[in-house]
Amino acid sequence: DAMVIQNPRYQVTQFGKPVTLSCSQTLNHNVMYWYQQKSSQAPKLLFHYYDKDFNNEADTPDNFQSRRPNTSFCFLDIRSPGLGDAAMYLCATSRVELAEQYFGPGTRLTVT
Amino acid sequence: GQNIDQPTEMTATEGAIVQINCTYQTSGFNGLFWYQQHAGEAPTFLSYNVLDGLEEKGRFSSFLSRSKGYSYLLLKELQMKDSASYLCAVRDRKTGGFKTIFGAGTRLFVKA
Numbered sequence: 270d271a272m273v274i275q276n277p278r279y280q281v282t283q284f285g286k287p288v289t290l291s292c293s294q295t296l297n298h299n300v301m302y303w304y305q306q307k308s309s310q311a312p313k314l315l316f317h318y319y320d321k322d323f324n325n326e327a328d329t330p331d332n333f334q335s336r337r338p339n340t341s342f343c344f345l346d347i348r349s350p351g352l353g354d355a356a357m358y359l360c361a362t363s364r365v366e367l368a369e370q371y372f373g374p375g376t377r378l379t380v381t
Numbered sequence: 382g383q384n385i386d387q388p389t390e391m392t393a394t395e396g397a398i399v400q401i402n403c404t405y406q407t408s409g410f411n412g413l414f415w416y417q418q419h420a421g422e423a424p425t426f427l428s429y430n431v432l433d434g435l436e437e438k439g440r441f442s443s444f445l446s447r448s449k450g451y452s453y454l455l456l457k458e459l460q461m462k463d464s465a466s467y468l469c470a471v472r473d474r475k476t477g478g479f480k481t482i483f484g485a486g487t488r489l490f491v492k493a
Binding site: 309313324 | 385411412414422423424425426429468472478479480481482483484485486
């Protein structure tokens with residue numbers, strides 16, 4: 270089935286140790302998004318790609334970076350995770366920016 | 382600025398009807414989405430409104446009034462599996478494209 274896949278589902282990293290979360294999609298959608306969601310809060314958009322065009326949100330810390338090497342894959346790099354970065358990270362895709370988004374299952378990041 | 386308000390929690394009885402309200406303030410409204418999110422899972426798309434009026438989809442309906450900055454999600458014939466958070470999300474036009482802003486969600490508890 271066509272879907273959005275995130276690996277790993279659970280990630281534990283140490284304070285300050287770089288970590289990469291991955292997302293892949295078989296939907297062939299043009300747009301890929303990364304959201305951060307903390308407990309009982311709304312998903313917060315970090316950035317998105319429209320094809321290869323990168324769109325960063327103004328309030329996304331520089332500690333968060335992203336790469337999209339091809340249509341199918343998108344990565345979230347956290348260069349120096351802090352305790353406050355512990356959250357669920359959701360990847361989503363949409364055919365175009367105007368369409369509904371399809372979410373992956375998320376990666377729950379723990380920072381020790 | 383941008384602001385989305387939803388009630389934090391609601392409780393309803395199995396078989397009943399429940400209405401979840403959402404009010405929003407945006408500078409460049411371009412559509413409103415409702416998503417369902419079960420605890421620990423990713424959001425899933427329920428409905429989309431861009432014009433005023435009611436959109437019906439099985440047991441779920443969504444209403445929009447752009448002049449009032451108001452939407453509601455109506456769930457009929459409630460089932461226990463409908464216990465989840467319901468996220469209102471507004472697409473806002475911004476320089477260079479669009480951005481989807483999520484509300485914090487309404488946690489719905491369905492009791493027998």
